[in-house]
Amino acid sequence: MLHRISSPKRIIAWIILICCAMTVNAQVEVSHSKNNRMIKLFGNGESAAVVVSPEDFITVKKAAQLLAGDMTATGAENAEAVITDSPESRHAVIAGTIGHSRLIDDMARRGKLDTNAVAGGYEQYMLSVIENPVDGVEKALVIAGSDRRGTAYGLLSISESIGVSPWYWWADIPVKEQKEVWVGGNYVSQMPSIKYRGFFINDEDWGLKPWSSHNYERELGDIGPKTYARVCELLLRLQANMLAPAMHTCTGAFYSHPESKLVADTFGIIITTSHCEPLLLNNAALSEWDSRHDGNWDYLTNSKTIRGKWENRLNEAASFENIYTMAMRGVHDAGLVNEIPADKKATLLQQVISDQRDMLARHTGKPITEIPQIFVPYKETMDIYEYGLKVPDDITIVWVDDNYGYFKKVSNENERKRSGGAGVYYHLSYLGAPHDYLWICTTPPVLMYEELKKAYDTGADRYWLLNVGDIKPMELGIQTFFEMARDFNRFDAKTANEHQAKYLSSVFGQRYERDFKVILDHYYRLAWSRKPEFMGFECEWDDAAHTGLRDTEFSFDNYNEAQRRLADYRMISDMTDSVMHSLEPGYREAFFEMLAFPVKSAYQMNRKFLMAQLNHELLASGDAAGANRAARETDIAYDSIQTLMNEYNSLLDGKWRGMMSIPTGWCALYQNKPATTVTAGAGEKELDITLSDNAGFTDRCMVIDLTDYEFVAGASEHNINIVEGIGYDGHVIKLGEATEPVADATDLSGAKAVYTLPAFVADSIDVYVDAVPLWPLHDGRSTRIGVAVDDSVKVFENIFKEYSREWKDQVLRNGVVKHFRFAIDKSKTSHKLSLICGDPGMMVQKIIVDWGGLKKSYIGPAAPVKTGVMS
Numbered sequence: 001m002l003h004r005i006s007s008p009k010r011i012i013a014w015i016i017l018i019c020c021a022m023t024v025n026a027q028v029e030v031s032h033s034k035n036n037r038m039i040k041l042f043g044n045g046e047s048a049a050v051v052v053s054p055e056d057f058i059t060v061k062k063a064a065q066l067l068a069g070d071m072t073a074t075g076a077e078n079a080e081a082v083i084t085d086s087p088e089s090r091h092a093v094i095a096g097t098i099g100h101s102r103l104i105d106d107m108a109r110r111g112k113l114d115t116n117a118v119a120g121g122y123e124q125y126m127l128s129v130i131e132n133p134v135d136g137v138e139k140a141l142v143i144a145g146s147d148r149r150g151t152a153y154g155l156l157s158i159s160e161s162i163g164v165s166p167w168y169w170w171a172d173i174p175v176k177e178q179k180e181v182w183v184g185g186n187y188v189s190q191m192p193s194i195k196y197r198g199f200f201i202n203d204e205d206w207g208l209k210p211w212s213s214h215n216y217e218r219e220l221g222d223i224g225p226k227t228y229a230r231v232c233e234l235l236l237r238l239q240a241n242m243l244a245p246a247m248h249t250c251t252g253a254f255y256s257h258p259e260s261k262l263v264a265d266t267f268g269i270i271i272t273t274s275h276c277e278p279l280l281l282n283n284a285a286l287s288e289w290d291s292r293h294d295g296n297w298d299y300l301t302n303s304k305t306i307r308g309k310w311e312n313r314l315n316e317a318a319s320f321e322n323i324y325t326m327a328m329r330g331v332h333d334a335g336l337v338n339e340i341p342a343d344k345k346a347t348l349l350q351q352v353i354s355d356q357r358d359m360l361a362r363h364t365g366k367p368i369t370e371i372p373q374i375f376v377p378y379k380e381t382m383d384i385y386e387y388g389l390k391v392p393d394d395i396t397i398v399w400v401d402d403n404y405g406y407f408k409k410v411s412n413e414n415e416r417k418r419s420g421g422a423g424v425y426y427h428l429s430y431l432g433a434p435h436d437y438l439w440i441c442t443t444p445p446v447l448m449y450e451e452l453k454k455a456y457d458t459g460a461d462r463y464w465l466l467n468v469g470d471i472k473p474m475e476l477g478i479q480t481f482f483e484m485a486r487d488f489n490r491f492d493a494k495t496a497n498e499h500q501a502k503y504l505s506s507v508f509g510q511r512y513e514r515d516f517k518v519i520l521d522h523y524y525r526l527a528w529s530r531k532p533e534f535m536g537f538e539c540e541w542d543d544a545a546h547t548g549l550r551d552t553e554f555s556f557d558n559y560n561e562a563q564r565r566l567a568d569y570r571m572i573s574d575m576t577d578s579v580m581h582s583l584e585p586g587y588r589e590a591f592f593e594m595l596a597f598p599v600k601s602a603y604q605m606n607r608k609f610l611m612a613q614l615n616h617e618l619l620a621s622g623d624a625a626g627a628n629r630a631a632r633e634t635d636i637a638y639d640s641i642q643t644l645m646n647e648y649n650s651l652l653d654g655k656w657r658g659m660m661s662i663p664t665g666w667c668a669l670y671q672n673k674p675a676t677t678v679t680a681g682a683g684e685k686e687l688d689i690t691l692s693d694n695a696g697f698t699d700r701c702m703v704i705d706l707t708d709y710e711f712v713a714g715a716s717e718h719n720i721n722i723v724e725g726i727g728y729d730g731h732v733i734k735l736g737e738a739t740e741p742v743a744d745a746t747d748l749s750g751a752k753a754v755y756t757l758p759a760f761v762a763d764s765i766d767v768y769v770d771a772v773p774l775w776p777l778h779d780g781r782s783t784r785i786g787v788a789v790d791d792s793v794k795v796f797e798n799i800f801k802e803y804s805r806e807w808k809d810q811v812l813r814n815g816v817v818k819h820f821r822f823a824i825d826k827s828k829t830s831h832k833l834s835l836i837c838g839d840p841g842m843m844v845q846k847i848i849v850d851w852g853g854l855k856k857s858y859i860g861p862a863a864p865v866k867t868g869v870m871s
């Protein structure tokens with residue numbers, strides 16, 4: 001019996017381009033002319049059938065249908081996914097899941113195919129060209145998968161190789177028309193580094209939700225199955241496997257549209273939930289928990305009702321592939337409501353977990369240890385965990401960052417032995433105290449890599465969840481994260497730093513790689529000292545009535561600090577413009593969405609605030625005409641941001657209408673136009689904000705060139721390296737690897753980086769050491785670095801409380817600075833400044849030595865640029 005799935009309509013206009021070939025999936029070999037080692041995928045009116053056995057998984061059939069659609073989009077005339085065990089096609093792609101595909105199993109039985117390399121594996125596939133694989137087919141590219149996702153990944157790797165990006169729809173990356181395509185290869189994919197890999201759509205109120213409900217899924221008026229089909233297709237194409245759906249109250253709960261879970265399953269996507277949705281229940285949604293009827297969300301007093309809700313949810317959802325959030329928090333992102341001490345909360349949560357596990361075992365009919373469950377020590381839950389909550393051994397502990405990209409802790413020695421292992425929940429976007437960042441993605445890939453590495457090296461390989469806000473414009477961050485999750489060992493700090501420029505150049509042309517690197521280096525570096533969303537400082541999370549704006553503190557007076565920031569932003573904004581204008585027309589939308597919009601918006605946001613600051617400063621100095629001009633610049637920047645967002649929302653005839661706005665969020669002021677004063681009748685004059693000649697000139701103070709060190713290995717055997725891609729000056733010095741043993745920070749004979757200082761005439765010098773605000777790796781570890789001038793050693797140690805004022809300053813500046821005073825032996829002709837490795841993994845991003853000349857500024861004088869990264 002032959003079932004045919006008609007190919008999806010062509011959705012992308014033909015665009016003829018001769019530029020770059022995709023290199024992402026090197027495992028599928030592609031040729032545009034006859035090649036005897038390959039099959040002809042299509043050309044001259046002929047197309048290979050994409051064949052799947054009828055009894056195979058629906059996810060595999062779906063992937064076959066996607067591939068046939070991609071072939072059509074690429075230029076095939078009669079591409080079809082064919083569901084049959086008796087295909088008839090000269091050349092074919094035959095795909096199947098071992099044990100679920102008669103085609104594959106028969107080939108294996110007849111000795112045509114040896115599936116041992118992936119049989120019994122996890123999300124793996126093998127790919128080979130086989131002559132006469134079955135009657136009716138001369139030659140086939142055969143894909144055998146270990147399971148439904150493995151086979152689907154194999155099929156979609158062909159799509160990517162022939163030029164259909166996983167982002168073809170979400171980022172409008174054009175599909176290149178081809179006349180003739182041959183494909184082949186002999187490849188066995190590895191198991192993914194991370195077992196469960198997905199993203200969390202969060203804080204969708206200002207983007208995904210308005211876009212979906214008023215534009216893409218207007219008929220439903222919500223984020224529902226149509227949107228989730230797109231989301232899940234993206235995840236599958238990115239070789240991810242799980243989704244935490246949107247859960248804010250503006251959106252109907254995921255399960256309120258019953259088809260959504262079916263859609264996810266069709267694409268083979270596992271449903272997981274955020275830290276505050278126990279057993280798949282979104283208690284923030286009235287449809288799920290309405291305190292008017294359901295009473296308090298309190299397990300002490302209302303456990304029967306809560307359990308009833310969970311029972312209903314499991315009745316509805318337990319037959320699908322899910323990962324369950326265990327224990328419970330309060331409503332939405334709040335702590336437990338009952339007024340009991342933390343130790344009693346621990347006892348209560350243990351009871352909750354035990355009741356939940358009984359339910360799970362009952363509803364799934366599986367042994368509890370085989371059901372994927374997570375415990376997420378987020379916010380107060382971490383305190384309860386530390387008070388002694390006993391989390392059953394088979395539950396995966398999902399470590400969280402502090403919402404600003406720094407892991408609060410990772411597994412210690414004992415936790416590493418747990419059978420449930422560990423995972424991570426990491427933010428690219430955040431809504432909440434002490435400050436939101438919801439607009440654009442500015443998390444440097446190197447920070448993400450360094451932090452994930454700590455977690456991975458301590459065993460967090462079970463579950464990686466990325467908070468991606470509205471998905472757009474987070475494309476680059478998402479791409480990097482999933483590539484790391486798929487094969488973490490392919491990365492190191494250098495490849496992480498180069499990854500996005502390389503990725504963009506694989507899409508837009510190799511000739512731009514250098515430009516992309518420069519743009520991204522500056523973009524991430526500038527946002528490192530302050531994200532665009534933080535430009536509206538001062539925002540107190542406990543101050544309900546936000547009282548106006550305070551100026552930013554980048555200095556126009558000292559070190560050209562503000563001028564340089566504006567100039568750098570302007571340079572990369574101009575560079576993105578010139579790249580955009582040189583692109584083939586069909587590529588401009590994708591480029592705007594992925595790079596130009598974030599870069600240009602970040603520039604305008606900085607211009608808006610820095611020019612308002614200049615307006616105040618010039619007015620105070622009596623320059624009313626200059627102040628008037630600065631005020632006008634603020635207005636222009638404000639309007640430019642609106643224009644950029646309008647441009648975004650009107651791209652491609654309004655495809656993304658509603659997606660882009662400035663999220664007002666919970667605690668942010670950057671959306672406003674800062675107050676400026678215009679003096680009537682004073683006219684305007686050109687502003688002089690060019691860099692003055694003394695750029696970087698320092699008097700009676702100096703910035704150490706961090707790259708100019710002598711490494712002394714010492715007894716502790718830690719390595720010391722420069723890591724590029726983070727830090728105020730685009731690099732940091734990293735003292736050892738986080739997972740190495742701790743050394744004595746006061747021991748001058750340990751591993752150290754030594755800098756040579758000149759002679760001083762002063763009696764003492766002040767040394768400011770600015771480090772990346774890392775948390776101690778886990779209990780029993782700290783953040784110690786030895787700082788020595790000649791033989792005098794002092795200790796840098798960052799001890800802080802989350803949610804304190806000092807912590808807020810640290811995460812908003814990505815830096816923590818400590819001050820040390822050292823006496824100077826004036827008879828010496830030079831001195832040695834040493835950084836000694838104490839708690840390994842600590843990173844120093846700036847050292848300023850001051851003997852009476854340091855002036856006020858936001859991050860201090862810039863270091864000499866020597867790494868060759870910045871242009």
Ligand code: REL
Pocket residue numbers: 202203274276333403427430431432467
């Ligand atoms: O980022 C988080 O994990 C939490 O803050 C979210 O779960 C939550 O929805 C937050 O956006 C709102 O308060």
